[in-house]
Amino acid sequence: MAKLFQLVKLQEIDNQLLELDQLxxxxxxxxxxxxxxxxxxxxxxxxxxxxxxxxxxxxxxxxxxxxxxxxxxxxxxxxxxxxxxxxxxxxxxxxxxxxxxxxxxxxxxxxxxxxxxxxxxxxxxxxxxxxxxxxxxxxxxxxxxxxxxxxxxxxxxxxxxxxxxxxxEINARDLAVYDRIRKARDGVAVVPIQNGACSGCFAHLTSKTIMEARSGQRLLTCSVCRRFLYWLEN
Ligand SMILES: [Zn+2]
The missing domain is CATH 1.10.287.1490 (Helix Hairpins)
Structure with missing residues (x-):
């Protein structure tokens, strides 16, 4: 979970940087x-x-x-x-x-x-x-x-x-994947799961994936857009 947490934090920062750039x-x-x-x-x-x-x-x-x-x-x-x-x-x-x-x-x-x-x-x-x-x-x-x-x-x-x-704090391999996806996907490589779907590409996720995401045991990726997925507690 710690791994994903760092990636989520990084994405939040990058989203803010992206907003500044868009100005x-x-x-x-x-x-x-x-x-x-x-x-x-x-x-x-x-x-x-x-x-x-x-x-x-x-x-x-x-x-x-x-x-x-x-x-x-x-x-x-x-x-x-x-x-x-x-x-x-x-x-x-x-x-x-x-x-x-x-x-x-x-x-x-x-x-x-x-x-x-x-x-x-x-x-x-x-x-x-x-x-x-x-x-x-x-x-x-x-x-x-x-x-x-x-x-x-x-x-x-x-x-x-x-x-x-x-x-x-992020290992080199994950960071490389993160950068690659970010480049390919308009700056967004980590997205929360929303309504049982990837909020990046809206692909429906299996209940197994959602369960795994909720438990936060390992780094999950969307099988369609390849973005990292995380469970957002309400
Ligand atoms: Zn996706």
Whole structure:
């Protein structure tokens, strides 16, 4: 009976700890979600800014190149009047055509980069607004959570201290089973028998089990939910 008594005591403490934890509501989840969102935005903003820098460099390079080719084309066109043979003329024309088609390609590349730049600048503007919004919300939720934790801190510490005095009195094997069931069954591993049934899963118990529980001779478990059972004297 002493074994079960310690487990019942432990469950009572854990129920109170669970209640304290539930006071936090969904605040821990909200804080985690908002933290992950702001982190994602932070990363995205860094990537977008780096890409915008790359684009600026590429556009600069293309514009310099275009200017060079245009100057060269103009020069060739002037020289065209001075050529003497058809062969020379064809060679000049071929070079001018080549330069012009290069310029066309580069202008197209520049246009694509400008479009990308515009798109990314819009994205950056939006993400900067979002990050301010999320950060403010995160701040608010974190404050609420801290306040809740601070309000229950003393009780939490007291309960934890009591828990630490009970735990060593329970053998390791029972404690391991207790922890396992608690994890699997929403924090409740020890329940009283009520109206001839397990009050954890409401499974009906045999009269033999009830009798054994009443006598308190050994540790009983519900055959359905595996929780420890005890007889609650009225
Ligand atoms: Zn049960």
């Amino acid at each position: 936090k509501g969904d605040l821990p989840l909200q804080v985690r979600k908002l933290t992950s969102r702001t982190d994602q935005l932070d990363k995205s903003i860094i990537i977008v800014k780096a890409r915008l820098k790359e684009i600026a460099v590429s556009i600069q390079r293309l514009q310099t190149l275009e200017l060079e080719r245009k100057t060269k084309t103009d020069k060739l066109q002037e020289q065209l009047y001075l050529v003497k043979t058809n062969r020379e003329y064809d060679a000049f024309m071929a070079e001018i055509d080549h330069l012009k088609s290069e310029i066309d390609i580069e202008e197209l590349q520049e246009l694509e980069l400008l479009e990308e730049k515009e798109r990314l600048e819009e994205q950056l503007k939006l993400e900067k607004l979002q990050i301010v919004e999320f950060s403010n919300e995160l701040n608010k939720q974190e404050k609420k959570l801290k306040k809740t934790i601070a309000g229950t801190e003393k009780e939490f510490e007291e309960l934890t201290e009591i828990r630490e005095t009970i735990v060593p």
